[in-house]
Amino acid sequence: MDLNTVAELLRPRGRQEIGLPRAGDAFLGGGTWLFSEPQRDLRRLIDLGALRWPALEAGPHGLTIAATCTVAELYAFEAPPSWRAAPLIGKCCRAFLASFKVWNTATVGGNLCLSLPAGPMISLCAALDGICVIWTVEGGERRMPAAEFARGPQDPALAPGEVLRAIEIPVEALTRRFAFRRASLTPLGRSGVLLIGTRAPDDDFGLTITAATRRPVPLRFDEVPTRDALQHAVTSIPLSLYYDDVHGLPDWRRHMSLLFAEEIRAELAEDAP
Incomplete structure (x- = not known):
């Protein structure tokens, strides 16, 4: 759907280029929901894809998922054998029941920020004790449990101008058994x-x-x-x-x-x- 009220597209290459929030701003990840219905109050889109965050970073600490990581990228991730909860990633990705077009565009961060009850990335991150890393407007960052980030339908725990940067999944949670x-x-x-x-x-x-x-x-x-x-x-x-x-x-x-x-x-x- 065309968003005919949008007059400006910002593609920041670094955090400093995002600037202060304006009325009518929206951060653009995959856009699968943003472009699905009229957004009459929008005036400017800020494309987070231009920041080129690494989609996934795995290590002794666990797994860091960039907010701009697509469902397809997450589904294709090959976890270490010791991460017994890793198959949960595929189960939650398949819970989308979406086409490959959506999988290759929709982002993990977008699913959390939309905060709909049925969001399977919310289910995944909350169950595995995920921590949301949030960029604040002042230039710092704050962290909060993913289970507390989605407060209700379309009500993420973000102040105006704040950006969900990543979700950190601790290795302790990834080595658990799951059902x-x-x-x-x-x-x-x-x-x-x-x-x-x-x-x-x-x-x-x-x-x-x-x-x-x-x-x-x-x-x-x-x-x-x-x-x-x-x-x-x-x-x-x-x-x-x-x-x-x-x-x-x-x-x-x-x-x-x-x-x-x-x-x-x-x-x-x-x-x-």
């Missing part, structure tokens, strides 16, 4: 419920509820919880926090979350092979 569950009302429909569980070698257990809720809901336990303890934690989530749209009613999303939570608990409670 993945996803449900949709139709075979090729948007995720209505997406739960990811992880278990560390010291038995630390995490369950992250996404798609079903307006924002990620992480639950952590020092060890694999009992069935009753986990069910209590899930039922304690207010019904008002569950998302309500054509892809699923809150009651159904809560029911499926309880069902998947127990399946994940049972799977991860088994002794590691």
